[in-house]
Amino acid sequence: MHVLISGAAGMIGRKFTAAIASTGTLGGETVTELTLADTMEPEQPDGFSGEVTSLALDISDPQAAARLLSGRPDVIIHLAAIVSGEAEQDFDKGYRINLDGTRYLFEAVRHQSASANYCPRLVFASSVAVFGAPVPDEIDDEFLTAPLTSYGTQKAICELLLQDYTRRGFFDGLAIRLPTICIRPGRPNAAASGFFSSILREPLVGKPAILPVPDTVRHWHASPRAAVGFLVRAATMDTGPVGPRRVLNMPGVSATVAEQIEALRTVAGDAAVALIRREPSPEIMRIVSTWPRGFAADRAIALGFRAESSFEEIIRIHIEDEMGGEL
Amino acid sequence: MHVLISGAAGMIGRKFTAAIASTGTLGGETVTELTLADTMEPEQPDGFSGEVTSLALDISDPQAAARLLSGRPDVIIHLAAIVSGEAEQDFDKGYRINLDGTRYLFEAVRHQSASANYCPRLVFASSVAVFGAPVPDEIDDEFLTAPLTSYGTQKAICELLLQDYTRRGFFDGLAIRLPTICIRPGRPNAAASGFFSSILREPLVGKPAILPVPDTVRHWHASPRAAVGFLVRAATMDTGPVGPRRVLNMPGVSATVAEQIEALRTVAGDAAVALIRREPSPEIMRIVSTWPRGFAADRAIALGFRAESSFEEIIRIHIEDEMGGEL
Numbered sequence: 001m002h003v004l005i006s007g008a009a010g011m012i013g014r015k016f017t018a019a020i021a022s023t024g025t026l027g028g029e030t031v032t033e034l035t036l037a038d039t040m041e042p043e044q045p046d047g048f049s050g051e052v053t054s055l056a057l058d059i060s061d062p063q064a065a066a067r068l069l070s071g072r073p074d075v076i077i078h079l080a081a082i083v084s085g086e087a088e089q090d091f092d093k094g095y096r097i098n099l100d101g102t103r104y105l106f107e108a109v110r111h112q113s114a115s116a117n118y119c120p121r122l123v124f125a126s127s128v129a130v131f132g133a134p135v136p137d138e139i140d141d142e143f144l145t146a147p148l149t150s151y152g153t154q155k156a157i158c159e160l161l162l163q164d165y166t167r168r169g170f171f172d173g174l175a176i177r178l179p180t181i182c183i184r185p186g187r188p189n190a191a192a193s194g195f196f197s198s199i200l201r202e203p204l205v206g207k208p209a210i211l212p213v214p215d216t217v218r219h220w221h222a223s224p225r226a227a228v229g230f231l232v233r234a235a236t237m238d239t240g241p242v243g244p245r246r247v248l249n250m251p252g253v254s255a256t257v258a259e260q261i262e263a264l265r266t267v268a269g270d271a272a273v274a275l276i277r278r279e280p281s282p283e284i285m286r287i288v289s290t291w292p293r294g295f296a297a298d299r300a301i302a303l304g305f306r307a308e309s310s311f312e313e314i315i316r317i318h319i320e321d322e323m324g325g326e327l
Numbered sequence: 328m329h330v331l332i333s334g335a336a337g338m339i340g341r342k343f344t345a346a347i348a349s350t351g352t353l354g355g356e357t358v359t360e361l362t363l364a365d366t367m368e369p370e371q372p373d374g375f376s377g378e379v380t381s382l383a384l385d386i387s388d389p390q391a392a393a394r395l396l397s398g399r400p401d402v403i404i405h406l407a408a409i410v411s412g413e414a415e416q417d418f419d420k421g422y423r424i425n426l427d428g429t430r431y432l433f434e435a436v437r438h439q440s441a442s443a444n445y446c447p448r449l450v451f452a453s454s455v456a457v458f459g460a461p462v463p464d465e466i467d468d469e470f471l472t473a474p475l476t477s478y479g480t481q482k483a484i485c486e487l488l489l490q491d492y493t494r495r496g497f498f499d500g501l502a503i504r505l506p507t508i509c510i511r512p513g514r515p516n517a518a519a520s521g522f523f524s525s526i527l528r529e530p531l532v533g534k535p536a537i538l539p540v541p542d543t544v545r546h547w548h549a550s551p552r553a554a555v556g557f558l559v560r561a562a563t564m565d566t567g568p569v570g571p572r573r574v575l576n577m578p579g580v581s582a583t584v585a586e587q588i589e590a591l592r593t594v595a596g597d598a599a600v601a602l603i604r605r606e607p608s609p610e611i612m613r614i615v616s617t618w619p620r621g622f623a624a625d626r627a628i629a630l631g632f633r634a635e636s637s638f639e640e641i642i643r644i645h646i647e648d649e650m651g652g653e654l
Contacts, residue, residue, distance in 0.1 A: 143469060144470060153490070157484050163473070244475060245473050
């Protein structure tokens with residue numbers, strides 16, 4: 001099996017690549033070849049004995065998709081995107097990369113599929129940003145997409161394209177709407193959602209963190225490990241039972257900030273909690289208030305997608321995967 | 328007020344143009360200038376004393392939008408599209424005209440809005456084809472778009488773009504999802520929905536018509552006159568109360584084919600009904616079975632959009648508007 005990963009140098013891309021490299025398989029099938037692409041050349045994964053092609057390219061270059069597909073990958077994991085903050089700040093860049101780049105990729109697959117017996121699995125990482133307030137406490141599988149950001153708009157458009165290209169038989173697509181990934185490893189970043197991770201990640205290593213919203217804010221979370229599991233499932237499952245609606249809300253944990261903090265207290269004690277400093281930001285609160293609070297992800301669960309069952313589990317996974325299992 | 332109409336030579340475009348020409352106004356405001364565009368040069372409307380520019384152009388030509396906007400219209404009515412059957416048959420043409428053409432127009436407005444104090448009203452004619460089975464008997468204002476045609480996909484994508492461009496302040500957009508327009512004047516056409524009109528229009532003038540589906544088929548209808556009314560309302564209403572969700576399911580009449588036929592009997596008698604010949608088409612039935620059957624169009628009704636209240640009314644409007652008021 002040949003697997004192509006766009007956005008392979010990102011956090012999820014690296015973890016997904018590492019998961020393949022560590023076993024040499026994807027969903028039980030042997031992976032003989034990896035094509036890894038990003039704006040900077042992705043690193044060669046440790047311990048993978050198959051062939052690896054690393055490409056530095058810009059997916060908004062109309063010629064890039066042909067390079068991605070030259071090895072006719074069996075599975076395409078399309079993660080490449082600019083994030084929500086940047087897509088909001090730079091309108092043209094957001095549409096060029098998140099929409100046009102995706103469409104170039106889809107078109108390149110279509111043209112290959114027309115010329116030969118080719119219909120790869122294509123997994124697109126979408127986002128709960130396709131939803132916008134007002135939303136119910138639990139968004140079900142038939143709720144409208146009404147994004148309030150350009151990023152969410154671009155993701156929702158790509159979902160529609162993916163379903164049409166799949167219906168036409170150009171590829172076998174699945175779009176998975178990822179929860180906010182928590183705890184994101186690495187340094188604090190500028191994303192409006194960054195505090196959901198930093199109020200846990202920083203205190204776990206004895207560092208202070210800033211909480212810009214009230215404790216009552218509720219949001220939808222899954223661990224990086226769960227996100228990799230979603231991608232593996234989407235890449236390898238039988239799509240027959242999915243039907244023409246190829247977009248799935250992923251399962252997750254709905255938790256308030258207060259519940260996040262209590263989970264931190266359980267795992268790491270009062271001293272860790274004391275490192276969280278409240279510094280309200282009306283600007284971040286305004287953005288966060290438009291986001292989903294929870295989902296009834298019935299279809300995805302019925303199709304075998306699994307997330308954590310508590311916030312404590314999310315924190316323990318971070319300790320296992322990022323801190324060598326030790327506090 | 329300067330009004331631009333793309334797709335002005337189509338059935339709805341001509342009726343909307345005629346409505347403006349007959350009074351010289353739109354929503355009470357004087358229209359001093361009309362720009363009419365289509366693939367073939369639209370006819371000059373009768374009785375309009377303002378300036379008229381008729382343009383023959385292809386909206387999928389990246390240069391066309393600049394010509395459309397050169398007079399900086401205050402109101403843009405974007406009707407231009409290829410129909411569902413053609414978009415399904417010719418994948419490239421459908422995306423080129425229905426998606427890229429619309430995006431070129433939106434982009435041209437954005438670039439004008441950036442360079443000067445310009446934020447026109449932009450009304451986009453969308454369609455209930457954005458919905459696909461399974462659907463509830465009454466689709467509400469929060470139901471997901473899951474189109475089962477490329478045409479429906481293209482309309483749903485343009486809706487998303489319109490909302491993002493509106494949120495950004497590039498124009499003041501509204502997308503209205505039109506019911507199946509019934510009774511369409513003119514000759515029978517090849518559209519899968521054509522029979523909804525022809526089983527009434529043909530018997531009303533003593534001609535036979537073919538019914539390819541069972542009497543139990545239920546669908547969502549509004550008259551051409553109602554469609555013009557929707558466009559007038561969307562072009563002139565205060566959009567303040569609409570909020571960021573700029574896509575509205577238009578009201579209509581939910582009727583079974585049996586109810587359509589009984590309305591025909593009431594208006595035109597048994598002799599007219601006897602002209603309908605049943606010739607089941609599994610292919611048309613397959614397509615129609617994926618379409619919406621009815622809506623709870625609460626938002627649109629609250630915002631002042633009005634359709635007919637019975638199918639009999641739809642037939643009487645056809646007799647008034649297309650047959651000089653005489654059977």
